[in-house]
Amino acid sequence: MGSNQDAMLRMQVAATTRLLVMENIMDYSGHVAVRAPGRDAFFIQSAAEPRSDVTPHSVLLVDFDGKVLEGEGRPPFEIPIHIEIFKARPDVEAVVHCHMELAIWFTMMEDVQLMPMRARAIRWRSGIPTDDDPSHIKTTAQGRKLAATLGPHHAALMRAHGLVLTAESLPALLVDAVHFDENARAQFEVMKAGKKPMGLTEAEMELVEHGEMREFHVGKLWAYYVRKGVKQGLLPADWQI
Numbered sequence: 631m632g633s634n635q636d637a638m639l640r641m642q643v644a645a646t647t648r649l650l651v652m653e654n655i656m657d658y659s660g661h662v663a664v665r666a667p668g669r670d671a672f673f674i675q676s677a678a679e680p681r682s683d684v685t686p687h688s689v690l691l692v693d694f695d696g697k698v699l700e701g702e703g704r705p706p707f708e709i710p711i712h713i714e715i716f717k718a719r720p721d722v723e724a725v726v727h728c729h730m731e732l733a734i735w736f737t738m739m740e741d742v743q744l745m746p747m748r749a750r751a752i753r754w755r756s757g758i759p760t761d762d763d764p765s766h767i768k769t770t771a772q773g774r775k776l777a778a779t780l781g782p783h784h785a786a787l788m789r790a791h792g793l794v795l796t797a798e799s800l801p802a803l804l805v806d807a808v809h810f811d812e813n814a815r816a817q818f819e820v821m822k823a824g825k826k827p828m829g830l831t832e833a834e835m836e837l838v839e840h841g842e843m844r845e846f847h848v849g850k851l852w853a854y855y856v857r858k859g860v861k862q863g864l865l866p867a868d869w870q871i
């Protein structure tokens with residue numbers, strides 16, 4: 631079934647999902663997806679499988695009409711999120727949708743904008759828009775609206791619901807999700823302390839960006855989290871990822 635590259639991507643979908651559960655970023659719902667090379671299709675987990683138990687074998691290959699090409703089970707109901715972002719953004723290889731609590735809280739505060747606070751959050755320098763639809767994204771129209779809200783950015787919040795993040799690979803997506811959570815927590819804690827959050831200035835972000843080594847950083851953190859997952863018994867030690 632499929633090429634070596636497909637097998638690797640299936641394994642990375644399973645591993646990324648399990649590691650997001652380990653980090654309390656994903657829970658009983660939410661999903662990651664990655665493009666299948668050379669096809670208008672992507673790998674994603676099935677609707678009901680526990681996120682902690684996804685395996686390379688249980689991952690589905692789904693096309694841009696939502697049709698399952700390989701695998702058993704039905705795709706998640708919110709699949710229009712992934713379809714419409716992949717269609718709108720040729721530069722995006724991987725997408726996560728989840729219900730990260732901290733991200734949701736920032737859609738419930740009047741006149742508060744989540745902003746880059748910590749150095750790694752320069753990833754979201756261009757902006758973090760919020761989609762105003764609080765319902766589950768089950769239709770093409772809703773998916774298109776969310777993709778339009780996301781625009782050229784790497785993150786979008788979803789009012790009272792969750793968020794989407796986009797990246798160039800699944801390892802990068804995992805690292806972004808960790809940093810997004812850290813950054814939201816930083817702003818939240820500053821506000822909780824009764825202080826005005828001081829987001830990074832343009833000049834500071836320029837400085838950080840100048841020394842950025844994203845590829846190295848992603849590789850380092852991916853190795854760290856995979857190792858942590860193996861040690862905690864959440865990932866099989868023989869997964870070649």
Ligand SMILES: [Zn+2]
Nearest residue numbers: 708728791792
């Ligand atoms: Zn959702």
